[in-house]
Amino acid sequence: xxxxxxxxxxxxxxxxxxxxxxxxxxxxxxxxxxxxxxxxxxxxxxxxxxxxxxxxxxxxxxxxxxxxxxxxxxxxxxxxxxxxxxxxxxxxxxxxxxxxxxxxxxxxxxxxxxxxxxxxxxxxxxxxxxxxxxxxxxxxxxxxxxxxxxxxxxxxxxxxxxxxxxxxxxxxxxxxxxxxxxxxxxxxxxxxxxxxxxxxxxxxxxxxx
Numbered sequence: 617x618x619x620x621x622x623x624x625x626x627x628x629x630x631x632x633x634x635x636x637x638x639x640x641x642x643x644x645x646x647x648x649x650x651x652x653x654x655x656x657x658x659x660x661x662x663x664x665x666x667x668x669x670x671x672x673x674x675x676x677x678x679x680x681x682x683x684x685x686x687x688x689x690x691x692x693x694x695x696x697x698x699x700x701x702x703x704x705x706x707x708x709x710x711x712x713x714x715x716x717x718x719x720x721x722x723x724x725x726x727x728x729x730x731x732x733x734x735x736x737x738x739x740x741x742x743x744x745x746x747x748x749x750x751x752x753x754x755x756x757x758x759x760x761x762x763x764x765x766x767x768x769x770x771x772x773x774x775x776x777x778x779x780x781x782x783x784x785x786x787x788x789x790x791x792x793x794x795x796x797x798x799x800x801x802x803x804x805x806x807x808x809x810x811x812x813x814x815x816x817x818x819x820x821x822x823x824x825x
Contacts, residue, residue, distance in 0.1 A: 617758065617761050617762070617763045617767075617768060617771070618758035618761055619714070621756050621758055622771070622772070622775075623757065625756040625772050625775075626775060626779070628752075628756075628818055629772075629776045629779055630688060630779060630783070631781075631814050631817070631818065632814070632818070633776075633777060633779060633780050633783045633784070634783060635810070635811050635814045635815070636808070636810070636811050637811070638736070638742075638748070639662050639739065639780075639784070640783075640784060640787055642662075642735075642738070643655050643658050643659055643662070643784045643787050643788055644649075644660065644787055644788075644791055644794075646658055646788075647787070647788035647789075647791035648791045652708055652788050652789055653728075653789065654731055654788075655733050655784075655785070655787070655788025655789075656785050656788055657696065657728045657729075657731035657735070657783075658731050658732070658734065658735040658788075659735065659780075659784030659785045659787075659788060660732050660735065660736070661731065661732040661733060661734060661735025661736035661737075661739070662735040662736070662738060662739045662740065662780065662784060663739075663777045663778070663780040663781035663784060664732075664735075664736050664739075665735070665736050665737075665738070665739025665740040665745070665779065666749075666773055666776050666777040667773060667774070668739075668740045669739075669740075669745055669746050669748075669749040669750075669773070670749060670753070670769060670770060670772070670773025670774070670776070670777075671773075671799055672746060672749070672750070673749045673750050673753045673769055673773070674753070674765070674766045674769035674770055674773065677764065686716075691750070691751060691754055691755075692751075692752055692754075692755060692823070695751030695752065695755065696819050696823070698747060698748070698751055698818075699751075699815050699818055699819040700815075700816075700819055702815050703811075703812045703816050703819070706808055706811040706812045706815065707808070707812050736788035749773070753769045753772055753773065754769075756768075756772060757769065758768075
């Protein structure tokens with residue numbers, strides 16, 4: 617295993633997880649309206665869904681890469697086009713402040729496993745996440761390493777899951793403190809440009825690192 621390449625993957629994973637997107641914004645809105653426990657259980661479900669995408673990428677792509685090395689170039693090109701498409705979509709989006717509700721709503725909260733399952737299915741049933749992992753993980757595989765492609769992708773997928781859960785849970789915990797800023801269109805305009813920058817940076821990294 618090339619640990620320098622692994623650390624590069626971890627940095628990319630952290631940047632991707634912190635980038636404003638459907639998952640972390642969902643955790644944020646649910647935590648604001650229904651409390652930290654709801655946000656934490658959703659975070660666990662969303663992060664666990666990564667394992668499914670990792671296994672799809674590791675079992676299929678590892679075999680194809682071994683048989684057809686030229687496929688790596690095609691995957692890299694497809695990943696580049698997809699990332700550029702996401703950056704363009706982020707640039708076109710308008711700032712949309714969150715509909716902040718009461719932070720301490722009345723009523724019984726959703727059970728942990730019900731909320732966990734909701735987050736898990738939200739992640740697993742999103743085909744864009746599958747395509748993203750198919751494009752991302754092979755870029756960090758070291759073909760000369762003692763570890764197999766499957767082992768390397770599994771380690772990266774597991775690491776992505778752990779850091780995603782930690783960061784999503786942190787978002788849920790900090791949601792109450794961010795409350796005064798989340799209703800501002802200016803705040804969401806800044807995050808939109810941050811999303812464009814991160815996506816383009818990762819796109820560049822596919823060819824330079």
